[in-house]
Amino acid sequence: MLTLEGLVLEREGFRMTADWSLPDGSIAAVIGPSGGGKSTLLDAVAGFLAPASGRVLWEGRDLTDLSPGARPVAMLFQDNNLFPHLTAAQNVALALTPKRRLTTEQTRAVEDALARVGLPGLGLRRPAQLSGGQQGRVALARVLLQRKPLFLLDEPFAALGPAQRAEMLDLVAALAREQGASVLMVSHAPEDARRIADSVVLVVEGRAEAPAETARLFADPPPALRAYLG
Structure with a gap:
Protein backbone atom coordinates (compact mmCIF):
# COMPACT_ATOMS: atom_id res chain seq x y z
CA MET A 1 0.00 0.00 0.00
CA LEU A 2 1.20 3.48 -0.90
CA THR A 3 0.62 5.96 1.92
CA LEU A 4 1.11 9.71 1.80
CA GLU A 5 1.15 10.73 5.43
CA GLY A 6 0.61 14.43 6.12
CA LEU A 7 2.54 15.24 2.97
CA VAL A 8 3.34 18.87 2.20
CA LEU A 9 5.10 19.67 -1.07
CA GLU A 10 6.62 23.00 -2.00
CA ARG A 11 8.13 24.03 -5.33
CA GLU A 12 8.84 27.57 -6.60
CA GLY A 13 6.19 29.20 -4.42
CA PHE A 14 3.65 26.45 -5.05
CA ARG A 15 2.33 24.40 -2.13
CA MET A 16 0.19 21.29 -2.06
CA THR A 17 -0.88 18.69 0.48
CA ALA A 18 -1.87 15.02 0.42
CA ASP A 19 -2.89 12.62 3.18
CA TRP A 20 -4.24 9.27 1.95
CA SER A 21 -3.47 5.68 0.99
CA LEU A 22 -3.76 3.70 -2.24
CA PRO A 23 -4.61 -0.01 -1.86
CA ASP A 24 -2.30 -2.63 -3.34
CA GLY A 25 -3.05 -3.66 -6.91
CA SER A 26 -5.25 -0.68 -7.70
CA ILE A 27 -5.03 1.83 -10.55
CA ALA A 28 -5.59 5.49 -9.71
CA ALA A 29 -5.81 8.33 -12.23
CA VAL A 30 -4.48 11.71 -11.10
CA ILE A 31 -6.48 14.46 -12.79
CA GLY A 32 -6.96 18.19 -12.42
CA PRO A 33 -6.19 21.56 -14.03
CA SER A 34 -2.81 22.25 -15.62
CA GLY A 35 -0.33 23.56 -13.09
CA GLY A 36 -2.29 22.05 -10.22
CA GLY A 37 0.52 19.81 -9.02
CA LYS A 38 -0.13 16.42 -10.63
CA SER A 39 3.45 15.89 -11.79
CA THR A 40 4.71 17.36 -8.51
CA LEU A 41 2.84 14.63 -6.67
CA LEU A 42 4.45 11.91 -8.80
CA ASP A 43 7.88 13.48 -8.36
CA ALA A 44 7.49 13.25 -4.58
CA VAL A 45 6.44 9.59 -4.72
CA ALA A 46 9.31 8.78 -7.11
CA GLY A 47 11.87 10.58 -4.95
CA PHE A 48 12.69 13.50 -7.27
CA LEU A 49 11.20 16.03 -4.85
CA ALA A 50 11.77 16.01 -1.09
CA PRO A 51 8.64 16.94 0.89
CA ALA A 52 8.63 20.00 3.11
CA SER A 53 6.98 17.78 5.71
CA GLY A 54 5.21 14.46 5.99
CA ARG A 55 6.21 11.03 4.73
CA VAL A 56 5.90 8.71 1.73
CA LEU A 57 5.48 5.07 2.76
CA TRP A 58 5.20 1.76 0.92
CA GLU A 59 3.81 -1.21 2.86
CA GLY A 60 4.61 0.72 6.03
CA ARG A 61 8.23 1.32 5.03
CA ASP A 62 9.33 4.96 5.07
CA LEU A 63 10.65 5.95 1.64
CA THR A 64 10.95 9.67 2.31
CA ASP A 65 14.74 9.82 2.50
CA LEU A 66 15.46 7.18 -0.14
CA SER A 67 16.87 8.01 -3.58
CA PRO A 68 14.68 7.31 -6.64
CA GLY A 69 16.67 4.19 -7.51
CA ALA A 70 16.16 2.73 -4.05
CA ARG A 71 12.38 3.03 -4.18
CA PRO A 72 9.95 0.29 -5.29
CA VAL A 73 8.89 2.49 -8.18
CA ALA A 74 9.06 2.29 -11.98
CA MET A 75 8.24 5.49 -13.86
CA LEU A 76 7.09 6.25 -17.40
CA PHE A 77 7.76 9.84 -18.46
CA GLN A 78 6.14 12.00 -21.14
CA ASP A 79 9.15 11.62 -23.45
CA ASN A 80 9.57 7.89 -22.67
CA ASN A 81 13.17 8.64 -21.53
CA LYS A 148 8.58 -2.86 -9.29
CA PRO A 149 5.31 -2.98 -7.33
CA LEU A 150 4.35 0.63 -8.13
CA PHE A 151 4.05 2.11 -11.64
CA LEU A 152 4.05 5.90 -12.01
CA LEU A 153 2.84 7.28 -15.36
CA ASP A 154 3.35 10.98 -16.10
CA GLU A 155 1.25 11.25 -19.29
CA PRO A 156 3.56 9.02 -21.36
CA PHE A 157 0.89 8.49 -24.04
CA ALA A 158 -0.42 12.06 -24.31
CA ALA A 159 1.01 12.55 -27.83
CA LEU A 160 -0.70 9.43 -29.20
CA GLY A 161 -4.01 9.36 -31.02
CA PRO A 162 -7.09 8.10 -29.17
CA ALA A 163 -6.91 4.52 -30.50
CA GLN A 164 -3.19 4.10 -29.75
CA ARG A 165 -3.56 5.71 -26.34
CA ALA A 166 -6.41 3.37 -25.43
CA GLU A 167 -4.34 0.40 -26.58
CA MET A 168 -1.38 1.47 -24.44
CA LEU A 169 -3.58 2.07 -21.40
CA ASP A 170 -5.07 -1.40 -21.75
CA LEU A 171 -1.56 -2.84 -21.95
CA VAL A 172 -0.48 -0.98 -18.80
CA ALA A 173 -3.52 -2.31 -16.96
CA ALA A 174 -2.84 -5.86 -18.14
CA LEU A 175 0.83 -5.74 -17.13
CA ALA A 176 -0.03 -4.24 -13.74
CA ARG A 177 -2.52 -7.04 -13.10
CA GLU A 178 0.02 -9.67 -14.13
CA GLN A 179 2.60 -8.31 -11.68
CA GLY A 180 0.15 -7.33 -8.96
CA ALA A 181 1.41 -3.75 -9.22
CA SER A 182 -0.34 -0.53 -8.26
CA VAL A 183 -0.54 2.34 -10.74
CA LEU A 184 -0.62 6.10 -10.21
CA MET A 185 -1.34 7.72 -13.58
CA VAL A 186 -1.39 11.43 -14.43
CA SER A 187 -3.79 12.28 -17.23
CA HIS A 188 -5.61 15.29 -18.66
CA ALA A 189 -8.15 13.03 -20.35
CA PRO A 190 -11.13 11.90 -18.21
CA GLU A 191 -11.69 9.04 -20.65
CA ASP A 192 -8.32 7.57 -19.60
CA ALA A 193 -9.53 7.40 -16.01
CA ARG A 194 -12.84 5.89 -17.03
CA ARG A 195 -11.06 3.27 -19.14
CA ILE A 196 -8.69 1.67 -16.63
CA ALA A 197 -8.72 3.48 -13.27
CA ASP A 198 -10.36 2.01 -10.19
CA SER A 199 -10.17 5.39 -8.49
CA VAL A 200 -9.39 9.04 -9.17
CA VAL A 201 -7.15 11.44 -7.26
CA LEU A 202 -8.43 14.96 -7.91
CA VAL A 203 -5.65 17.55 -7.63
CA VAL A 204 -7.03 21.05 -7.27
CA GLU A 205 -6.46 24.21 -5.22
CA GLY A 206 -3.24 22.94 -3.66
CA ARG A 207 -4.61 19.61 -2.49
CA ALA A 208 -4.44 16.05 -3.80
CA GLU A 209 -7.72 14.57 -2.64
CA ALA A 210 -7.99 10.99 -1.43
CA PRO A 211 -8.69 8.40 -4.16
CA ALA A 212 -12.41 8.21 -4.94
CA GLU A 213 -14.13 5.39 -6.86
CA THR A 214 -14.08 6.35 -10.54
CA ALA A 215 -17.64 5.61 -11.61
CA ARG A 216 -19.14 7.19 -8.50
CA LEU A 217 -16.99 10.32 -8.80
CA PHE A 218 -17.90 10.97 -12.43
CA ALA A 219 -21.56 10.16 -11.82
CA ASP A 220 -21.77 12.84 -9.14
CA PRO A 221 -18.73 15.12 -9.53
CA PRO A 222 -17.91 17.65 -6.82
CA PRO A 223 -17.88 21.32 -7.88
CA ALA A 224 -14.10 21.36 -8.48
CA LEU A 225 -14.28 18.37 -10.81
CA ARG A 226 -17.37 19.74 -12.55
CA ALA A 227 -15.52 23.00 -13.20
CA TYR A 228 -12.52 21.08 -14.58
CA LEU A 229 -14.65 18.92 -16.88
CA GLY A 230 -16.53 21.98 -18.16
Whole structure:
Protein backbone atom coordinates (compact mmCIF):
# COMPACT_ATOMS: atom_id res chain seq x y z
CA MET A 1 0.00 0.00 0.00
CA LEU A 2 1.20 3.48 -0.90
CA THR A 3 0.62 5.96 1.92
CA LEU A 4 1.11 9.71 1.80
CA GLU A 5 1.15 10.73 5.43
CA GLY A 6 0.61 14.43 6.12
CA LEU A 7 2.54 15.24 2.97
CA VAL A 8 3.34 18.87 2.20
CA LEU A 9 5.10 19.67 -1.07
CA GLU A 10 6.62 23.00 -2.00
CA ARG A 11 8.13 24.03 -5.33
CA GLU A 12 8.84 27.57 -6.60
CA GLY A 13 6.19 29.20 -4.42
CA PHE A 14 3.65 26.45 -5.05
CA ARG A 15 2.33 24.40 -2.13
CA MET A 16 0.19 21.29 -2.06
CA THR A 17 -0.88 18.69 0.48
CA ALA A 18 -1.87 15.02 0.42
CA ASP A 19 -2.89 12.62 3.18
CA TRP A 20 -4.24 9.27 1.95
CA SER A 21 -3.47 5.68 0.99
CA LEU A 22 -3.76 3.70 -2.24
CA PRO A 23 -4.61 -0.01 -1.86
CA ASP A 24 -2.30 -2.63 -3.34
CA GLY A 25 -3.05 -3.66 -6.91
CA SER A 26 -5.25 -0.68 -7.70
CA ILE A 27 -5.03 1.83 -10.55
CA ALA A 28 -5.59 5.49 -9.71
CA ALA A 29 -5.81 8.33 -12.23
CA VAL A 30 -4.48 11.71 -11.10
CA ILE A 31 -6.48 14.46 -12.79
CA GLY A 32 -6.96 18.19 -12.42
CA PRO A 33 -6.19 21.56 -14.03
CA SER A 34 -2.81 22.25 -15.62
CA GLY A 35 -0.33 23.56 -13.09
CA GLY A 36 -2.29 22.05 -10.22
CA GLY A 37 0.52 19.81 -9.02
CA LYS A 38 -0.13 16.42 -10.63
CA SER A 39 3.45 15.89 -11.79
CA THR A 40 4.71 17.36 -8.51
CA LEU A 41 2.84 14.63 -6.67
CA LEU A 42 4.45 11.91 -8.80
CA ASP A 43 7.88 13.48 -8.36
CA ALA A 44 7.49 13.25 -4.58
CA VAL A 45 6.44 9.59 -4.72
CA ALA A 46 9.31 8.78 -7.11
CA GLY A 47 11.87 10.58 -4.95
CA PHE A 48 12.69 13.50 -7.27
CA LEU A 49 11.20 16.03 -4.85
CA ALA A 50 11.77 16.01 -1.09
CA PRO A 51 8.64 16.94 0.89
CA ALA A 52 8.63 20.00 3.11
CA SER A 53 6.98 17.78 5.71
CA GLY A 54 5.21 14.46 5.99
CA ARG A 55 6.21 11.03 4.73
CA VAL A 56 5.90 8.71 1.73
CA LEU A 57 5.48 5.07 2.76
CA TRP A 58 5.20 1.76 0.92
CA GLU A 59 3.81 -1.21 2.86
CA GLY A 60 4.61 0.72 6.03
CA ARG A 61 8.23 1.32 5.03
CA ASP A 62 9.33 4.96 5.07
CA LEU A 63 10.65 5.95 1.64
CA THR A 64 10.95 9.67 2.31
CA ASP A 65 14.74 9.82 2.50
CA LEU A 66 15.46 7.18 -0.14
CA SER A 67 16.87 8.01 -3.58
CA PRO A 68 14.68 7.31 -6.64
CA GLY A 69 16.67 4.19 -7.51
CA ALA A 70 16.16 2.73 -4.05
CA ARG A 71 12.38 3.03 -4.18
CA PRO A 72 9.95 0.29 -5.29
CA VAL A 73 8.89 2.49 -8.18
CA ALA A 74 9.06 2.29 -11.98
CA MET A 75 8.24 5.49 -13.86
CA LEU A 76 7.09 6.25 -17.40
CA PHE A 77 7.76 9.84 -18.46
CA GLN A 78 6.14 12.00 -21.14
CA ASP A 79 9.15 11.62 -23.45
CA ASN A 80 9.57 7.89 -22.67
CA ASN A 81 13.17 8.64 -21.53
CA LEU A 82 14.79 6.49 -24.24
CA PHE A 83 18.45 6.91 -25.21
CA PRO A 84 18.55 7.71 -28.94
CA HIS A 85 21.97 6.07 -29.51
CA LEU A 86 20.84 2.75 -28.07
CA THR A 87 18.68 0.13 -29.75
CA ALA A 88 15.27 -0.76 -28.39
CA ALA A 89 16.71 -3.91 -26.82
CA GLN A 90 19.57 -1.98 -25.21
CA ASN A 91 17.15 0.58 -23.80
CA VAL A 92 15.04 -2.20 -22.31
CA ALA A 93 18.12 -4.00 -20.95
CA LEU A 94 18.96 -0.99 -18.77
CA ALA A 95 16.31 -2.31 -16.41
CA LEU A 96 18.64 -5.24 -15.73
CA THR A 97 22.19 -3.90 -16.09
CA PRO A 98 24.11 -0.85 -17.36
CA LYS A 99 26.46 -3.17 -19.25
CA ARG A 100 26.17 -3.58 -23.01
CA ARG A 101 27.07 -7.28 -22.92
CA LEU A 102 24.18 -9.38 -21.62
CA THR A 103 24.06 -12.93 -20.39
CA THR A 104 22.00 -15.43 -22.34
CA GLU A 105 19.34 -15.27 -19.65
CA GLN A 106 19.23 -11.46 -19.76
CA THR A 107 18.99 -11.44 -23.55
CA ARG A 108 16.07 -13.83 -23.39
CA ALA A 109 14.35 -11.68 -20.75
CA VAL A 110 14.69 -8.58 -22.94
CA GLU A 111 13.34 -10.41 -25.99
CA ASP A 112 10.42 -11.75 -23.95
CA ALA A 113 9.61 -8.26 -22.62
CA LEU A 114 9.62 -6.77 -26.12
CA ALA A 115 7.38 -9.56 -27.35
CA ARG A 116 5.03 -9.04 -24.39
CA VAL A 117 4.47 -5.40 -25.39
CA GLY A 118 3.97 -6.26 -29.04
CA LEU A 119 7.44 -5.57 -30.46
CA PRO A 120 8.87 -8.99 -31.35
CA GLY A 121 11.83 -8.76 -33.72
CA LEU A 122 12.25 -4.98 -33.35
CA GLY A 123 14.99 -5.02 -30.72
CA LEU A 124 17.71 -3.79 -33.09
CA ARG A 125 15.86 -0.61 -34.08
CA ARG A 126 16.76 2.72 -32.53
CA PRO A 127 14.07 5.06 -31.16
CA ALA A 128 14.17 7.26 -34.28
CA GLN A 129 13.20 4.22 -36.34
CA LEU A 130 10.11 3.58 -34.23
CA SER A 131 6.73 5.28 -34.13
CA GLY A 132 5.60 7.17 -31.06
CA GLY A 133 3.45 4.25 -29.99
CA GLN A 134 6.33 1.82 -30.46
CA GLN A 135 8.64 4.03 -28.41
CA GLY A 136 6.06 3.96 -25.62
CA ARG A 137 6.03 0.18 -25.81
CA VAL A 138 9.83 0.06 -25.47
CA ALA A 139 9.61 2.21 -22.34
CA LEU A 140 6.86 -0.04 -21.02
CA ALA A 141 8.95 -3.15 -21.67
CA ARG A 142 11.72 -1.61 -19.56
CA VAL A 143 9.22 -1.00 -16.75
CA LEU A 144 8.08 -4.61 -17.09
CA LEU A 145 11.61 -5.90 -16.52
CA GLN A 146 12.13 -3.68 -13.48
CA ARG A 147 9.39 -5.66 -11.73
CA LYS A 148 8.58 -2.86 -9.29
CA PRO A 149 5.31 -2.98 -7.33
CA LEU A 150 4.35 0.63 -8.13
CA PHE A 151 4.05 2.11 -11.64
CA LEU A 152 4.05 5.90 -12.01
CA LEU A 153 2.84 7.28 -15.36
CA ASP A 154 3.35 10.98 -16.10
CA GLU A 155 1.25 11.25 -19.29
CA PRO A 156 3.56 9.02 -21.36
CA PHE A 157 0.89 8.49 -24.04
CA ALA A 158 -0.42 12.06 -24.31
CA ALA A 159 1.01 12.55 -27.83
CA LEU A 160 -0.70 9.43 -29.20
CA GLY A 161 -4.01 9.36 -31.02
CA PRO A 162 -7.09 8.10 -29.17
CA ALA A 163 -6.91 4.52 -30.50
CA GLN A 164 -3.19 4.10 -29.75
CA ARG A 165 -3.56 5.71 -26.34
CA ALA A 166 -6.41 3.37 -25.43
CA GLU A 167 -4.34 0.40 -26.58
CA MET A 168 -1.38 1.47 -24.44
CA LEU A 169 -3.58 2.07 -21.40
CA ASP A 170 -5.07 -1.40 -21.75
CA LEU A 171 -1.56 -2.84 -21.95
CA VAL A 172 -0.48 -0.98 -18.80
CA ALA A 173 -3.52 -2.31 -16.96
CA ALA A 174 -2.84 -5.86 -18.14
CA LEU A 175 0.83 -5.74 -17.13
CA ALA A 176 -0.03 -4.24 -13.74
CA ARG A 177 -2.52 -7.04 -13.10
CA GLU A 178 0.02 -9.67 -14.13
CA GLN A 179 2.60 -8.31 -11.68
CA GLY A 180 0.15 -7.33 -8.96
CA ALA A 181 1.41 -3.75 -9.22
CA SER A 182 -0.34 -0.53 -8.26
CA VAL A 183 -0.54 2.34 -10.74
CA LEU A 184 -0.62 6.10 -10.21
CA MET A 185 -1.34 7.72 -13.58
CA VAL A 186 -1.39 11.43 -14.43
CA SER A 187 -3.79 12.28 -17.23
CA HIS A 188 -5.61 15.29 -18.66
CA ALA A 189 -8.15 13.03 -20.35
CA PRO A 190 -11.13 11.90 -18.21
CA GLU A 191 -11.69 9.04 -20.65
CA ASP A 192 -8.32 7.57 -19.60
CA ALA A 193 -9.53 7.40 -16.01
CA ARG A 194 -12.84 5.89 -17.03
CA ARG A 195 -11.06 3.27 -19.14
CA ILE A 196 -8.69 1.67 -16.63
CA ALA A 197 -8.72 3.48 -13.27
CA ASP A 198 -10.36 2.01 -10.19
CA SER A 199 -10.17 5.39 -8.49
CA VAL A 200 -9.39 9.04 -9.17
CA VAL A 201 -7.15 11.44 -7.26
CA LEU A 202 -8.43 14.96 -7.91
CA VAL A 203 -5.65 17.55 -7.63
CA VAL A 204 -7.03 21.05 -7.27
CA GLU A 205 -6.46 24.21 -5.22
CA GLY A 206 -3.24 22.94 -3.66
CA ARG A 207 -4.61 19.61 -2.49
CA ALA A 208 -4.44 16.05 -3.80
CA GLU A 209 -7.72 14.57 -2.64
CA ALA A 210 -7.99 10.99 -1.43
CA PRO A 211 -8.69 8.40 -4.16
CA ALA A 212 -12.41 8.21 -4.94
CA GLU A 213 -14.13 5.39 -6.86
CA THR A 214 -14.08 6.35 -10.54
CA ALA A 215 -17.64 5.61 -11.61
CA ARG A 216 -19.14 7.19 -8.50
CA LEU A 217 -16.99 10.32 -8.80
CA PHE A 218 -17.90 10.97 -12.43
CA ALA A 219 -21.56 10.16 -11.82
CA ASP A 220 -21.77 12.84 -9.14
CA PRO A 221 -18.73 15.12 -9.53
CA PRO A 222 -17.91 17.65 -6.82
CA PRO A 223 -17.88 21.32 -7.88
CA ALA A 224 -14.10 21.36 -8.48
CA LEU A 225 -14.28 18.37 -10.81
CA ARG A 226 -17.37 19.74 -12.55
CA ALA A 227 -15.52 23.00 -13.20
CA TYR A 228 -12.52 21.08 -14.58
CA LEU A 229 -14.65 18.92 -16.88
CA GLY A 230 -16.53 21.98 -18.16
